[in-house]
Every structure is written in C-alpha cells, then in structure tokens.
Amino acid sequence: MTQEDRLNARFWEGRYRDNQTNWDLGEPAPPLVDFLASPQAPSSGSVVVPGCGRGHEALLLAEHGFEVTGLDFAPSAVEYCRQQARARSLDNRAYFEQHDLFRLPASFNAAFDYAVEHTCFCAIDPSLRSHYARVIHDILKPGGKLWAVFWAHSREGGPPYRTSVGEVRSLFSPLFTIEQIAPVRRWHSRRNGDELWGVLTRKE
DSSP states (O other): OHHHHHHHHHHHHHHHHTTTHHHHHHHHOOOHHHHHHHSSOOOOOOEEETTTTOOOHHHHHTTTTTTEEEEOOOOHHHHHHHHHHHTTTOOOTEEEOOOOOGOGGGGTTTOOOEEEESTTTTTSSSSGHHHHHHHHHHEEEEEEEEEEEEEOOOSOOOOOOOOOHHHHHHHTTTTEEEEEEESSSSSSTTTTTEEEEEEEEOOO
C-alpha cells in the first residue's frame, strides 16, 4: 500500500465496504472510557474526532454530553455513524462529516475545545505525523486539549505504524504542553497493552 493510497478516499472506502477494518475494536477505546468516567473529565464542550471510523468514541462522547464532530475519509463510515447517532437519539449533538484531515475548511480553525485521537495517528504515513500535530493544534482553541490513545506497538511496517513516548514528545511538544503520556492501565484484548494515554494542551 502506497502513501498515495492512504491519501485516497476511495482506498479507505474500499476497506470499509470489504469489511477490512481490523483496527475497529467494535467499542470505544477502554482508556477513553475510563477517562470519561473519572473526576478529571469535563462534562461539556465541543470535541472533534479525526478519523472517527464507525464512531465508537464520538458516540460515547455525545452520550456524556459533549457536542461532537466526527471526521472520516470514507463515505460509508460517515453514513454508518450518522445512522448510529439517529438510532441512539444522539443526532442533536453528534455530527459526522467526510473530510480529508489535511485539507479541512477554514471554519475548523480554533473551533474545538477538545480533540480525541484513536487509530488516526497510527494510520497515516509517519512522514505526515508532524503535519498531523499541526492540524490538531490549529483546530483546537488556545488552551484546548488533545485526549489521545496512541497505538504504540513495536512491529515493523504498517499501517498501523509504530510509535513511542519519545516520538510523541518530539512531535507534539513544540505545539502542545504534554500534561500526561504513559502506558494505558486498561486495554482491549486485541491491543495487548501496546497503547499510550496522553493528555496534551495546545500552546498559544
């Protein structure tokens, strides 16, 4: 799979249509579930979920009272999320749009209080990761926070591509204050503990 493929909406649409979505856990990421149930979690605000897939995290956030915008490259994923939002009576605060994350409209600039990362960072070519960090910075309001589940396995190749605490710090620290970055305490059985939980705050 080439970088050109990964930047092509038709490629990702094909993955969804063929049900080749092995990154999809079928439920929200356990570290985010635990965070939202903790006293540290806010109870409201606007959230963007880039690469939202089938919307597990986005819908969970809406259930917790956030106003959520989920973004994905694949039309099938976006339509599935919209159907799920309607079925769960969340369509008044969970919105889903098809976008290329690296070509977002100007209306997204400084538009969100929070962003949630789960399996988007690991799917893009590593050469684009600094661009990803800049995009997340730019769509957050000053002082906005990124809540991140980084899939930090150590295998060669990808996607999903590997990462580490050191790489996350190197990529994000110019633009964010890293409040927390550490191995997760609870994970899905398919992830084998190969994840990092991060809370990062956008610098001015």
